[in-house]
Ligand SMILES: Nc1nc2c(ncn2[C@@H]2O[C@H](COP(=O)(O)OP(=O)(O)OP(=O)(O)O)[C@@H](O)[C@H]2O)c(=O)[nH]1
C-alpha cells in the first residue's frame with residue numbers, strides 16, 4: 206500500500222511540475238543575448254547566493270537547486286551559454302557575440318512550494334523554463350502578412366528618401382534595367398535582389414532598425430534560397446502588362462510576386478506559427494539609449510520599427526496574430542536595457558520614455574487580459590554609480606572602462622521623460638559610451654540591475 210501511495214504521489218507531483226516558455230525579443234543589439242546569459246547565470250546561483258531580494262522564492266529560501274537541462278526542441282540550436290559566459294569572464298571581460306539565428310535553452314528550478322494545495326502533494330516541485338533567443342528583425346515581418354506585393358512595393362518606394370535613398374542608389378540603378386513584362390530572367394532577378402539585400406545591409410550598418418524583410422539581413426538556414434531573391438518593384442503597377450496573365454511564359458513580375466507570396470506564407474507565417482503560438486510569456490527588450498545618442502533620425506527610425514514590432518502584440522481577437530495563430534501569452538514585460546549607461550537618478554526618466562514608446566500597444570493588450578509591465582534593467586553591469594565634485598556641487602556620475610581600455614568617470618546626460626522633439630537634440634548632448642562589462646569574481650553571479658524584479662514578474666507566480 207505504501208508503495209502505491211508513493212507512486213501516486215510521484216505521479217501527481219510530476220503532473221504539478223510546470224513548464225513555462227519565455228520568448229526574449231528585441232530589435233538588433235537590444236541586449237537579448239546578454240539578458241539570457243545573465244538570467245541563466247542568476248538562476249544558477251539561486252540556491253547558494255541570496256542575491257536576488259525581489260524574487261520572493263529566493264528571499265524566502267525556498268529554492269532547493271537549479272540546473273540546465275537538455276532542451277525539448279531538437280530542431281533548434283542550443284543557446285551557447287558557455288561561450289557567452291566565457292567572453293564575460295575573460296580578461297579583459299568582453300561581450301557575447303551577436304546572434305544570427307534562433308536558439309533555445311532549458312533550465313530547471315527545484316523549489317519548496319508555498320501554496321497549501323501544492324504542499325499537500327509534495328515537499329518539492331520543479332519548474333522548467335524554456336528561453337528562446339531569436340533575431341528581432343524577424344518580428345518586423347509580421348505586417349507583410351497583410352500586404353500584397355503591390356502594397357509592399359509602394360510602401361518601400363515611399364520610404365526612399367534622405368540617407369535611405371543614397372544607400373539605395375546601386376539597387377535603384379540596377380532596377381532600371383528590368384522590364385517587368387519580359388520573360389523571367391533568373392540571373393537578372395538574382396543580381397537585382399543582391400543589390401537590394403546590400404541596401405538593407407547598409408541600412409542596418411547605419412544603425413537603422415526598420416529593415417524589411419528581416420530574413421534578408423539575417424537569413425539563418427535560408428541563406429542563398431530563391432525565396433530570398435525578390436525585391437519591391439520601383440515602377441508603378443501600371444507598367445505591368447495585363448497581357449502577361451494570358452501569356453504562357455512567366456514574367457519577371459510574376460516571379461517576384463510569387464516569391465514574395467512564398468516568403469509570406471512559408472517564412473513569415475511559418476515562424477509565427479512555430480514560435481508565437483507556443484509562448485507563455487514574452488520579454489521585449491528596448492535599447493532607448495543608443496538612438497538617443499545617434500540623433501533624431503535614428504530615434505524616429507527605432508520608434509517606427511518598435512511600433513511595427515509591437516504589431517506582433519496585438520493579441521486582441523481581431524488582431525492579425527490572433528486570427529492566424531491564437532497565441533497563449535499571458536504576460537508581457539517591456540524592459541529598457543543597459544540602464545547602467547545612465548546615472549541612477551535617470552532611471553525614472555528612462556522608464557517614462559519606454560512607457561511612452563509602447564503606449565500604442567498598451568491599451569490593446571491590457572484590454573485582452575494580458576498583463577503588461579515596464580521596467581528598466583541592466584543584464585550585465587558595465588559601470589558603477591557614484592558622484593563627481595563640480596563647481597556647482599556634487600553630481601551623479603558613472604565610472605567604467607571603455608572598450609578601448611580607458612577608465613572614465615562621467616555624467617552621460619539626461620534622459621528625456623517624453624518622446625523628444627527634433628529640437629531636443631540641439632539643446633541636449635548625450636554621451637552614452639560603450640563600456641566593457643565589469644569583471645566578475647569567480648564563483649560569483651554577474652553584476653546586474655533589477656533582474657530579480659524581472660524574474661519575480663516572469664516566473665514568481667509559478668514558484669509559489
Ligand atoms: N552597459 C551595458 N551594455 C550592454 C548590456 N547588455 C548589452 N549591452 C551592450 O549591447 C551590445 C549588444 O548586446 P547583445 O546581448 O549582443 O544584443 P542582442 O540583442 O543579442 O544583439 P543581436 O544578437 O545582434 O541582435 C553588447 O555587445 C553590449 O555592448 C548591459 O546590461 N549593460
Ligand SMILES: [Mg+2]
Nearest residue numbers: 237238303304
Ligand atoms: Mg544576440
